[in-house]
Amino acid sequence: MSWIRFEPRELAHEPGHEDEVVLEEVLDVVLEKLEPLHRQIVTLTLVGESVKNVADQVQRTERTVRRVLERFRAMLCEQLRD
Numbered sequence: 001m002s003w004i005r006f007e008p009r010e011l012a013h014e015p016g017h018e019d020e021v022v023l024e025e026v027l028d029v030v031l032e033k034l035e036p037l038h039r040q041i042v043t044l045t046l047v048g049e050s051v052k053n054v055a056d057q058v059q060r061t062e063r064t065v066r067r068v069l070e071r072f073r074a075m076l077c078e079q080l081r082d
Helices: 017-033 036-046 051-058 062-081
Strands: none
Touching (some): 017 036, 017 062
């Protein structure tokens, strides 16, 4: 996912099961804060759909999809800092 960038120090170790559980919990918290259309956009992207395909599926512009993903990334980073 090119719209999520991590610093090298954050990738200093291989993620383990505990890391996966924490990430799932954080994703759930952030996804719950999104309105349904934005949640759909993020979910489609997380399963590997391209921005163009997501835009076509939700009948929005690619620019809108990118803005939603950027907002999600910011929310996710903020949640991970807490």
